[in-house]
Amino acid sequence: MPIKAFTLFESLLTLSLMTFVLLVLSGSVRASFDQVESQIFLLEFEHFYRESQKLSVTGQEGLTLRISQGEISNGYSRLSVPKSVKVLEDLDLHFDQAGGNSSLEKIRFQTQEGIVNYQLFIGNGKIKKTKD
Numbered sequence: 001m002p003i004k005a006f007t008l009f010e011s012l013l014t015l016s017l018m019t020f021v022l023l024v025l026s027g028s029v030r031a032s033f034d035q036v037e038s039q040i041f042l043l044e045f046e047h048f049y050r051e052s053q054k055l056s057v058t059g060q061e062g063l064t065l066r067i068s069q070g071e072i073s074n075g076y077s078r079l080s081v082p083k084s085v086k087v088l089e090d091l092d093l094h095f096d097q098a099g100g101n102s103s104l105e106k107i108r109f110q111t112q113e114g115i116v117n118y119q120l121f122i123g124n125g126k127i128k129k130t131k132d
Contacts, residue, residue, distance in 0.1 A: 034084035035112055041085050056099050069086070
């Protein structure tokens, strides 16, 4: 009784089909990962902004929050900007001793979902988040 087995052609066909399916699934997983990564970054940025304000208040001295393409820094700590997020404008925000700022700047980030704007309010240092 002969034993039936896959031929070389059938094995290669099965292997190529499975590779194609895995590549298609990994693309959609990567897109989902980038979306989650950008959302986590935005939450971390909001926390980093508030912490920078608190540092200027507790230290009773001015503090500069520097926002650039690769990272965000306040002189004490840094926050890396992921590749799925693009900083649209480099900015230097200055907090006074009370944690307020003296500008009406807009902080803008480009994500896959669109542009996320943080509008600064003069004096109190609060921010408002909007999406385009």
